[in-house]
Amino acid sequence: MQVKIAILGYGKRGSIYARYAQNNSDKFKVVAVAEIDPVKREIAKANHNCPVFEDWRDMINSNLNADIIAIATQDVDHPEHAIACMQKGFDILLEKPIATTQEGCEKILSASKEYNRKVIVCHVLRYTPFYTKVKQIIDSGELGDILAVYTSENVGYYHQAHSFVRGPWKNKEQSSPMILAKCCHDMDILSWLIGKKCQKVASFGSLSYFKEENAPKDSANYCSDCKVDCVYKAQELYKKYRWMAGYFSQETDWRKIKKELTHSEYDKCVFRAGNDVVDHQACIFSFEGGITASHTMDAFSDKIYRDIKIHGTKAELVGIMEQNFLEIRPFGAKAKRIKIDKSKTAGGHGGGDEGIMEELYNTYNGLPTKYITLIDNSIESHKMAFAAETARITETIVHLK
Numbered sequence: 001m002q003v004k005i006a007i008l009g010y011g012k013r014g015s016i017y018a019r020y021a022q023n024n025s026d027k028f029k030v031v032a033v034a035e036i037d038p039v040k041r042e043i044a045k046a047n048h049n050c051p052v053f054e055d056w057r058d059m060i061n062s063n064l065n066a067d068i069i070a071i072a073t074q075d076v077d078h079p080e081h082a083i084a085c086m087q088k089g090f091d092i093l094l095e096k097p098i099a100t101t102q103e104g105c106e107k108i109l110s111a112s113k114e115y116n117r118k119v120i121v122c123h124v125l126r127y128t129p130f131y132t133k134v135k136q137i138i139d140s141g142e143l144g145d146i147l148a149v150y151t152s153e154n155v156g157y158y159h160q161a162h163s164f165v166r167g168p169w170k171n172k173e174q175s176s177p178m179i180l181a182k183c184c185h186d187m188d189i190l191s192w193l194i195g196k197k198c199q200k201v202a203s204f205g206s207l208s209y210f211k212e213e214n215a216p217k218d219s220a221n222y223c224s225d226c227k228v229d230c231v232y233k234a235q236e237l238y239k240k241y242r243w244m245a246g247y248f249s250q251e252t253d254w255r256k257i258k259k260e261l262t263h264s265e266y267d268k269c270v271f272r273a274g275n276d277v278v279d280h281q282a283c284i285f286s287f288e289g290g291i292t293a294s295h296t297m298d299a300f301s302d303k304i305y306r307d308i309k310i311h312g313t314k315a316e317l318v319g320i321m322e323q324n325f326l327e328i329r330p331f332g333a334k335a336k337r338i339k340i341d342k343s344k345t346a347g348g349h350g351g352g353d354e355g356i357m358e359e360l361y362n363t364y365n366g367l368p369t370k371y372i373t374l375i376d377n378s379i380e381s382h383k384m385a386f387a388a389e390t391a392r393i394t395e396t397i398v399h400l401k
């Protein structure tokens with residue numbers, strides 16, 4: 001059966017799911033789009049030839065014939081949008097984070113029970129060939145009993161500047177704490193791979209670099225007025241990384257993009273952008289059975305990448321997702337490189353964006369689904385992230401129930 005999907009929020013993420021549906025029209029059909037930005041709405045209409053709505057309420061109150069609504073609006077809007085859609089009888093493909101507070105997450109979880117609706121959280125990393133392989137290796141027993149897992153997320157200096165200094169996730173109150181916004185994926189991976197409950201969390205971190213006191217001498221408030229040689233110069237970064245420019249301009253011509261950039265939020269000096277989320281944070285977790293884990297997130301890397309080390313009683317596993325590098329190092333024996341199916345790793349998030357859509361198709365067609373990220377289990381990752389934020393602020397160990 002062709003899965004009928006409606007999109008609420010046709011931004012970066014919403015348009016990725018819609019494009020996948022369009023390119024796999026034997027499996028999916030985009031039946032409606034709600035988007036407040038008139039330019040994006042026109043693009044959606046042209047791409048999908050479906051009804052488009054300025055007000056999302058009009059979409060769900062129309063004769064909407066959809067199996068599922070993808071909610072890809074900003075973090076703070078998720079509870080209102082998700083609960084209203086479920087109340088109307090729709091299942092939800094919900095972008096992470098589920099919500100920006102634990103209370104918001106729990107409200108969505110209880111609404112899913114009350115209205116008997118599926119909420120599939122876009123923890124897309126679970127669907128990548130890389131992490132799927134890691135999970136298979138753990139489950140095979142080849143590593144022995146797992147005792148410690150270390151993960152790190154290296155955000156990339158330019159990505160940090162775009163998303164977490166100048167862009168939508170720069171302010172904790174208006175969006176999410178950094179550890180939730182960026183690393184609920186990693187908490188989900190830890191909880192899924194370890195397969196046990198996280199019991200205690202400690203964390204340290206701060207906003208150390210992207211602050212006014214670190215602004216170079218003679219730098220201006222906006223990059224377009226600045227003569228200082230700086231790796232964060234907006235004009236250079238947005239010319240190079242066009243996907244980031246999509247957050248403020250739907251133009252394709254660089255001269256037009258540059259015009260929209262000038263004196264916008266995205267042109268602001270990274271040292272004076274009014275951001276308050278951390279630029280590095282380390283977390284330590286204690287799981288049932290004495291298993292320990294740690295996760296670090298930092299802004300200061302040249303490339304965007306995630307790495308992992310898993311220590312079992314028989315062997316160690318090391319990997320870097322973006323390089324599809326995975327190696328088992330059995331004790332006293334030769335290290336073994338693990339092959340990863342690269343035919344499915346080219347898409348967004350190491351193939352996770354496509355992977356979640358495939359699983360969605362399987363779900364609605366009664367086909368086997370292994371790793372579906374229903375809110376019931378995805379909420380664990382959010383509890384870990386909220387605990388890490390509390391632990392960081394209060395400098396205490398937070399005990400999870």
Ligand SMILES: NC(=O)c1ccc[n+]([C@@H]2O[C@H](COP(=O)([O-])OP(=O)(O)OC[C@H]3O[C@@H](n4cnc5c(N)ncnc54)[C@H](O)[C@@H]3O)[C@@H](O)[C@H]2O)c1
Pocket residue numbers: 008009010011012013014034035036037040054055056072073074075077095096097122123124168181247349
């Ligand atoms: N799964 C992942 O790995 C991943 C990656 C990036 C972002 N995200 C999450 O996805 C969500 C969307 O992020 P994005 O990067 O696509 O941001 P975005 O700003 O590109 O998209 C949000 C879209 O929602 C639209 N919108 C806002 N309010 C609306 C409303 N009331 N009705 C209709 N449309 C509305 C905006 O105009 C925009 O087009 C966020 O929650 C974000 O944290 C998830």
